[in-house]
Amino acid sequence: MFDRFSLLGEYFVMAWMALKSHKMRSALTTLGILIGVTTIITIFTTIQGMNEYVIGELSNIGSSTVYVEKWPWVIRGDFWRYRNRKEVTYKEYEALAKYSKTADYISPAVWALRTVKYKNEVYERVPVLGTNEQYKDTDNVAPADGRFLTEMDVYRNHKVCVLGDEVAKNLFKDESPIGKRVKVGSDKYRVIGVNEKQGQVFGQSMDNYVLVPYGTFRRVMSGHRGMRISMTVSDVSKLEDMKDEIRGIMRKERKIRPEEEDDFAINQQDQLTQLYRDLTGTLFAIIFVIGGISLLVGGIGITNIMLVSVTERTKEIGIRKAIGARRRNILSQFIIESIAIASIGGIIGIILGYFGGSIVLSQMELNTGVSLSVIMVGFGFSSFVGVAAGFYPAWKAAKMNPIDSLHFE
Amino acid sequence: MLIEVTNLKKTYQLGDIEVPAVRGIDMSIEKNEYLAIMGPSGSGKSTLMNIIGCLDVPTEGSYILDSKDVSKLNDDELAEIRNRKIGFVFQTFNLLPRADALHNVELPLIYSGLPRAKRKEMAEAALDKVGLGDRMHHKPNELSGGERQRVAIARALVNNPAIILADEPTGNLDSNTGEEIMEIFEQIHAGGNTIILITHEEYIANHSNRVVRLLDGLIQSDENKQ
Ligand SMILES: Nc1ncnc2c1ncn2[C@@H]1O[C@H](COP(=O)(O)OP(=O)(O)OP(=O)(O)O)[C@@H](O)[C@H]1O
Numbered sequence A: 001m002f003d004r005f006s007l008l009g010e011y012f013v014m015a016w017m018a019l020k021s022h023k024m025r026s027a028l029t030t031l032g033i034l035i036g037v038t039t040i041i042t043i044f045t046t047i048q049g050m051n052e053y054v055i056g057e058l059s060n061i062g063s064s065t066v067y068v069e070k071w072p073w074v075i076r077g078d079f080w081r082y083r084n085r086k087e088v089t090y091k092e093y094e095a096l097a098k099y100s101k102t103a104d105y106i107s108p109a110v111w112a113l114r115t116v117k118y119k120n121e122v123y124e125r126v127p128v129l130g131t132n133e134q135y136k137d138t139d140n141v142a143p144a145d146g147r148f149l150t151e152m153d154v155y156r157n158h159k160v161c162v163l164g165d166e167v168a169k170n171l172f173k174d175e176s177p178i179g180k181r182v183k184v185g186s187d188k189y190r191v192i193g194v195n196e197k198q199g200q201v202f203g204q205s206m207d208n209y210v211l212v213p214y215g216t217f218r219r220v221m222s223g224h225r226g227m228r229i230s231m232t233v234s235d236v237s238k239l240e241d242m243k244d245e246i247r248g249i250m251r252k253e254r255k256i257r258p259e260e261e262d263d264f265a266i267n268q269q270d271q272l273t274q275l276y277r278d279l280t281g282t283l284f285a286i287i288f289v290i291g292g293i294s295l296l297v298g299g300i301g302i303t304n305i306m307l308v309s310v311t312e313r314t315k316e317i318g319i320r321k322a323i324g325a326r327r328r329n330i331l332s333q334f335i336i337e338s339i340a341i342a343s344i345g346g347i348i349g350i351i352l353g354y355f356g357g358s359i360v361l362s363q364m365e366l367n368t369g370v371s372l373s374v375i376m377v378g379f380g381f382s383s384f385v386g387v388a389a390g391f392y393p394a395w396k397a398a399k400m401n402p403i404d405s406l407h408f409e
Numbered sequence B: 001m002l003i004e005v006t007n008l009k010k011t012y013q014l015g016d017i018e019v020p021a022v023r024g025i026d027m028s029i030e031k032n033e034y035l036a037i038m039g040p041s042g043s044g045k046s047t048l049m050n051i052i053g054c055l056d057v058p059t060e061g062s063y064i065l066d067s068k069d070v071s072k073l074n075d076d077e078l079a080e081i082r083n084r085k086i087g088f089v090f091q092t093f094n095l096l097p098r099a100d101a102l103h104n105v106e107l108p109l110i111y112s113g114l115p116r117a118k119r120k121e122m123a124e125a126a127l128d129k130v131g132l133g134d135r136m137h138h139k140p141n142e143l144s145g146g147e148r149q150r151v152a153i154a155r156a157l158v159n160n161p162a163i164i165l166a167d168e169p170t171g172n173l174d175s176n177t178g179e180e181i182m183e184i185f186e187q188i189h190a191g192g193n194t195i196i197l198i199t200h201e202e203y204i205a206n207h208s209n210r211v212v213r214l215l216d217g218l219i220q221s222d223e224n225k226q
């Protein structure tokens, strides 16, 4: 559509001269685009900031680990039908550990809230988890100090515990916790290790826990709910195989008939990612509609003004044609002018939208990233509107007859 | 032969009424002629000139420009010819009001796709030639009528076209200023260009070598002055 690149700069000069001579009109015309782009960029920036945060947080949950549980993480449809399910049991853990060939690591986990004490320090409502030595690999924790649970600790039901970073810091101000005895609930446990700090996920500390051997937990703790079994495969490409295998073993254990549905959930990080994407996808659709409507209205405004402008400048068009402008020269000139009007609104919209998004994100205590895609989206939308809105008036101008337009008063 | 028109006719359609403006003109013009077209108002002078300038196409007849038949060309092909071979000077100047003198003169060069630096150089030279070297950045409304017409002449000249067409170039100017403009035309003619000029004034026509008089869309007389 546009001719030689060297002329592109000229068209912008022409557009600038034309817009400068009607400052107020140009400003008002671009307002619709400005509002549309501001809306889109504000929400776009917000979602992007949230994305970065949420996807980052979700990646803390290992992508090569699945969790066998009673409840699915994302409940679709009837909530009540999950209520009557059986809890996941230790027997099922044993079956999975015994028959699974693809899983590289498997750990059970049961939990209860207990008060933890050391000397005068009291720390209430701490999640206490009963698990095995493989929990280190399935749930991605590593000892920062001391050691993790061993097979022997688990086999012998030793009265030992591994502390999460936050628990250790709260109970032991200056001293090293290793070898000390802490009271968990009503019993005393020897601290064998402290795990590396994991930070927060969605504002929740990941370091507030006490790990004890599964058997020890079972003997002394009560009031716990069902079990969660974590299974990890080192080779991510085998993840689906592992899930199939788990289903097979679980269905066999629970004697589920072929026509019946699973009555357990195999949870995985990507379910949450997917849920999040679905939610933001809907949001995106909504902004595209809202932003789209305001851009459409803005675009119609530009078309209208461009039609006026083409009529007013009939003589100019005649002069240009008389001295050798071809149709495509005139077409390009007016389309570029229309793009220029739209882009002024677009650029201001990008800046305002970016600040708008930053303000929303800072209310949520999230960071705003400067991203090229935001700028591209803003420019893309406004240029598109510019071309679409300017095409008809520009085409009208281009096909004007030189003589008639020259004699236009 | 630079220009050769045969049985040229132009009829305007005004609703149901046919208005014959040019009714069959045969004429040839050689390179470096200085021709004046005269005749009463409505006799078809401008219509003929617009066809010669490739601004308009004839309803009938043929037009050979530079041994090329241009009577059947499309819009863009005609634009190309106007750009390269023809320079127009109008009675009402027809400058772009928002652009300064330099930009106005650069315009034909923009459409021939010349690079910026080259354009500027050529436009400045053309403005110098018409004696406006010190008015390059004046806008049309900051110039006198004579100066505006000189800008328009510079614009017509800048591409060094074969033919300069001027439709009553002094019609809006007082006689002194008109004389100044005519001197510029003489220089252009001396430089080897072909000039075709429409006028109502005998003293203007006196500058030319040949006078063609039209009446009711036909040639009434065609006299060489040498
Ligand atoms: N676009 C048009 N539509 C209809 N009729 C036209 C048009 N242009 C010119 N005419 C008619 O054609 C005839 C010739 O017009 P033209 O402009 O060529 O005259 P002219 O000799 O240049 O006159 P003047 O000396 O007044 O400029 C006139 O009768 C005019 O009314």
Ligand SMILES: [Mg+2]
Residues within 6 Å of the ligand: B045, B046, B047, B167
């Ligand atoms: Mg006329």
